[in-house]
Amino acid sequence: GAVVSQHPSRVICKSGTSVKIECRSLDFQATTMFWYRQFPKQSLMLMATSNEGSKATYEQGVEKDKFLINHASLTLSTLTVTSAHPEDSSFYICSAREGGIFPDTQYFGPGTRLTVL
Amino acid sequence: GQNIDQPTEMTATEGAIVQINCTYQTSGFNGLFWYQQHAGEAPTFLSYNVLDGLEEKGRFSSFLSRSKGYSYLLLKELQMKDSASYLCAPYASGGYQKGTFGTGTKLQVSP
Numbered sequence: 259g260a261v262v263s264q265h266p267s268r269v270i271c272k273s274g275t276s277v278k279i280e281c282r283s284l285d286f287q288a289t290t291m292f293w294y295r296q297f298p299k300q301s302l303m304l305m306a307t308s309n310e311g312s313k314a315t316y317e318q319g320v321e322k323d324k325f326l327i328n329h330a331s332l333t334l335s336t337l338t339v340t341s342a343h344p345e346d347s348s349f350y351i352c353s354a355r356e357g358g359i360f361p362d363t364q365y366f367g368p369g370t371r372l373t374v375l
Numbered sequence: 376g377q378n379i380d381q382p383t384e385m386t387a388t389e390g391a392i393v394q395i396n397c398t399y400q401t402s403g404f405n406g407l408f409w410y411q412q413h414a415g416e417a418p419t420f421l422s423y424n425v426l427d428g429l430e431e432k433g434r435f436s437s438f439l440s441r442s443k444g445y446s447y448l449l450l451k452e453l454q455m456k457d458s459a460s461y462l463c464a465p466y467a468s469g470g471y472q473k474g475t476f477g478t479g480t481k482l483q484v485s486p
Contacts, residue, residue, distance in 0.1 A: 301478040302418070302462070351417045363408065366417040 260286045262354045264367035271342055272375055279337045279370045281352030287332035288354035292364065293325070296349045308335050342374045379477035381463050386483045387453055395448045395480045397463030408464040409437050409448045412479065418462055421448070450482075458484045 261284040271277050281291055293305045293314075306327050308314040314327035326338040335354075339346055349371050353364040378400045387393040399407070406425035410418035424430055424439035424446060436449040448461055460479040 302476045304476075349415075353417075363420055363423065365420065366410075369415075369417040371415075 260284075260354070260356060260363075260365040262288075262352065262365045262367040264352055264370050266370060267368060268371045268373075270373045270375065273343050274341055276338055276340045277342055277372060279339075279350055279352075279372075281335045281337070281354065281367050283333045283354040283356075283365070286354075286356045288335075288356060289332065290355040291329055291335040292353045292355075293327060293335075293337050294351045294353070296351060296369075302351065305337075339372065342372070344374045347372055347374045379463055379465065381461075381477045381480045383478065384481045384483070386485065388485050389453055389455060391453050392449065392451050393453060393482065395450070395461050395463075395482065397446045397448075397477060399444050399446070399463070399465040399477075401444075401465040401467055403467040404441065404444075404465055406466055407437075407439055407446050408466065409446075410462040410464060410476070411459050412462060413459045418476075421461075453484050455484050455486070458482060 263282045263284055265280045269277055289310055291308045294302045295305050296302050304317050305320045306314045306316045308327050308329040310329050310332050316322050324340055329335040349369050351366055351369040353366045355364050380398045408423050409421040411421050412418040421435055422430055422437040424437050427439055427441055429436055429438045434451045439446045450457055460481045462479045463477040
């Protein structure tokens, strides 16, 4: 199956700093990438949908200026958590969808565990 | 929009069979995915159903009834490693999976 990587897998940062998370599709071109957040013992919550070359579509309640998403190429999307605070500590997961393929299976990256001190 | 309902938790013993149900109400429904998620890890794709009926894939099978808005995931010959959360994910028109998941069913397999 298709492979999606994320980097870093784990990051610890101080409050007020910014953190960038990369999501790459390794063996296919991802026309669409999704960013999720998952708090302990809770379900995946979609944060935003990112299409290559266009602005991301954010879900209700997700701050666009705080969670900056860039999908500059068909194999790379980045999520930047700006001015991170302890409440942003979570498991961030990306997924990628290969364009023109049916069914539109999402392939998930391994996730990034963010801890803000 | 969509509503997705799954049991929160289930328990079963090794070697047994377990069925995880999912009901949904999805505008423009086009198909349904099942994913497995182990604790602390990202979800992995298990199955996809677009037509009514049972799709079998090894120990795992998935069933869909479009008219009833109902699906189930059937796990046979349970193994300890099957302890995980199982996520039901209907997707909407245009063949485009927006990425909305149910809360998941946490399955605990005991010896």
